[in-house]
Amino acid sequence: MEIYVYTSKAIWKRGREGTIKCGCGAELDFSLPLEFGGKAGVMTAEDAFVASINMSFATTFFSYAEKEKIDLIEFECDTNGILDRTAPKTMFKRLVIHPKITVGKYEDVEKVSKIVELSQKYSNICNSVKGKVVVEFKVDVQEKK
């Protein structure tokens, strides 16, 4: 077994607000989302959950891109999480990952398609969520002059 432990500490500040300290060193304020009576502009559990899927897909992609020596020019990825709060069970039903990738060589396009597939398959977080994860990607080529 290959086991890793990740930790965090949440501390209440006031009302529906707190501070969270992650094991990695990142520290930030959080609250309930605005639509559930929280404060605007700070992190929420719902945003962090969707962001964790996005970051996991992205970093897994970055690792494979490095390994496969992809000439990566740009990588942008929008991830949307659809939260269903229909009683009694509230949960994220669907997570849609939309990576847009620009590479410098035509021969990288096929490799990128393969890497997108592997990144979803081996993402620690994509494998840890109940909702359906869907990836819809786009690759562009921008050859250097």
Next chain:
Amino acid sequence: MEIYVYTSKAIWKRGREGTIKCGCGAELDFSLPLEFGGKAGVMTAEDAFVASINMSFATTFFSYAEKEKIDLIEFECDTNGILDRTAPKTMFKRLVIHPKITVGKYEDVEKVSKIVELSQKYSNICNSVKGKVVVEFKVDVQEKK
């Protein structure tokens, strides 16, 4: 159906590092965890995932505590995520939530026990993860003089 959408955008910076912008307004740098060849001190997908469970449990608790007029003095919550990277499927197998709650009145102790149970049951994120979620809590009373 009661549906909410949460969004995020990840942008590649270099190597295994990027920046993430969440719909709530929070923006931060991220990388692979140090143990998988990333950079120290910035957010990681794994830390954000565990933090999202912590924040969701905490904010659900804060809402109930407000509703039930609990005389809350302190709330601290450590959450640990056990990631099993045994091939071929890598995932968070177990999430352990350890809230420590201090209230100002003895009569709040029973209410707090009930609220802890409800907070796990109605947390958007606890309901969205595959791994087993366990809550082990402690309540202290600190009466005002």
